[in-house]
Amino acid sequence: MIPYGRQTIEADDVAAVVAVLSGDFLTQGPEVERFEAALCDVTGARFAVAMSSGTTALHAALAAAGIGAGDRVATSPLTFVASANAARYVGADVELVDVDPSTWNLDLGAVPTGVDALVAVHYAGLPVDLAALSRSGARPRVVVEDAAHALGASTPDGPVGNCAHSDMCCFSFHPVKTVTTGEGGAVTTNSPALADALRRFRHHGVVRRDGDPHWRYDVPELGYNARLTDLQAALGTSQLAKLDRFGVVRDRLAARYRDAFTDDPRVELPPEAPAGWRHGRHLFVVGVDDRDRVFEELRARGVGVQVHYVPVYRFGAYGGGRDVERFPHTERVFSRIISLPLYPLLADDDQDLVIATLRAVL
Numbered sequence: 337m338i339p340y341g342r343q344t345i346e347a348d349d350v351a352a353v354v355a356v357l358s359g360d361f362l363t364q365g366p367e368v369e370r371f372e373a374a375l376c377d378v379t380g381a382r383f384a385v386a387m388s389s390g391t392t393a394l395h396a397a398l399a400a401a402g403i404g405a406g407d408r409v410a411t412s413p414l415t416f417v418a419s420a421n422a423a424r425y426v427g428a429d430v431e432l433v434d435v436d437p438s439t440w441n442l443d444l445g446a447v448p449t450g451v452d453a454l455v456a457v458h459y460a461g462l463p464v465d466l467a468a469l470s471r472s473g474a475r476p477r478v479v480v481e482d483a484a485h486a487l488g489a490s491t492p493d494g495p496v497g498n499c500a501h502s503d504m505c506c507f508s509f510h511p512v513k514t515v516t517t518g519e520g521g522a523v524t525t526n527s528p529a530l531a532d533a534l535r536r537f538r539h540h541g542v543v544r545r546d547g548d549p550h551w552r553y554d555v556p557e558l559g560y561n562a563r564l565t566d567l568q569a570a571l572g573t574s575q576l577a578k579l580d581r582f583g584v585v586r587d588r589l590a591a592r593y594r595d596a597f598t599d600d601p602r603v604e605l606p607p608e609a610p611a612g613w614r615h616g617r618h619l620f621v622v623g624v625d626d627r628d629r630v631f632e633e634l635r636a637r638g639v640g641v642q643v644h645y646v647p648v649y650r651f652g653a654y655g656g657g658r659d660v661e662r663f664p665h666t667e668r669v670f671s672r673i674i675s676l677p678l679y680p681l682l683a684d685d686d687q688d689l690v691i692a693t694l695r696a697v698l
């Protein structure tokens with residue numbers, strides 16, 4: 337089966353992890369700070385705080401921003417459920433907003449007035465136009481980016497992760513994402529206060545005062561163990577150095593899919609980034625009629641496609657599809673989407689096979 341996504345691990349990635357194994361620190365050592373510095377370099381943010389997963393990064397970001405019970409958090413229903421779960425972890429209410437059919441991102445014009453926070457998901461790697469949100473004057477008090485798909489993406493305001501129009505930006509380093517640490521995540525921000533709050537969240541709420549003996553600390557508020565290990569951080573630093581190279585390959589593969597299907601009316605191509613923007617290219621999602629049949633037949637023929645995503649409002653924990661009619665655009669997109677294989681190690685021959693198989697099935 338050709339998978340829809342997979343990691344690219346090279347000999348120097350392996351060596352980086354093995355070197356940590358024979359060193360002094362498997363966790364809480366120097367590798368996490370090195371990884372965070374590399375993330376700051378790549379994104380242009382002042383601070384990066386590594387976390388144990390992308391989900392935990394989202395949880396930490398909302399907690400650090402002081403979002404809690406009684407607050408309303410808007411996000412897209414066309415996302416991995418973690419984007420919404422994060423709001424529930426801190427006791428907030430989730431307000432799902434229908435997608436814009438021209439971007440498949442949440443429709444910024446439909447965000448209810450008075451929400452306390454927005455979790456902006458850059459679906460498939462296409463950045464949400466947060467500059468437009470800032471200009472509109474309707475920016476919620478807290479804006480957190482879910483950039484699990486968008487490491488390496490950029491807008492005219494610079495790389496996603498520089499927080500030009502957000503408070504914090506969250507990344508995931510799960511193996512299907514652009515670079516991996518196995519499990520892992522991070523939050524970037526330009527705010528020293530938020531960076532401190534994120535570090536407290538990650539380490540049990542522990543606060544140390546300058547000049548106190550090494551054993552003394554306070555725990556003024558609840559925290560967690562949300563740490564990334566040094567093994568993972570070393571892998572992440574090694575992987576981040578390859579981000580540009582991986583991005584070039586992903587761009588090239590996406591262009592090959594576009595060329596293959598551009599004149600085929602049976603295949604709806606995904607929204608493209610505007611001129612001057614860079615797409616993150618996490619997923620290559622096409623729309624087809626009769627999706628369920630196409631999905632089954634592709635998998636039966638060895639093409640490991642996936643559906644990203646079942647909309648959040650269809651899950652039991654989010655109403656079980658009680659109010660699908662509030663999301664006409666998401667419903668239409670959901671009924672048609674299929675993610676084609678896209679990852680740096682996908683050989684041209686295998687991609688040609690994917691293209692030919694999709695044509696045959698259609």
Ligand SMILES: *Cc1c(COP(=O)(O)O)cnc(C)c1O
Pocket residue numbers: 389390391392415416418419457482484485507508509510519520521
């Ligand atoms: C992968 C992903 C997450 C969660 O990241 P993990 O590292 O798997 O916890 C959150 N949001 C989106 C959009 C994702 O794709």
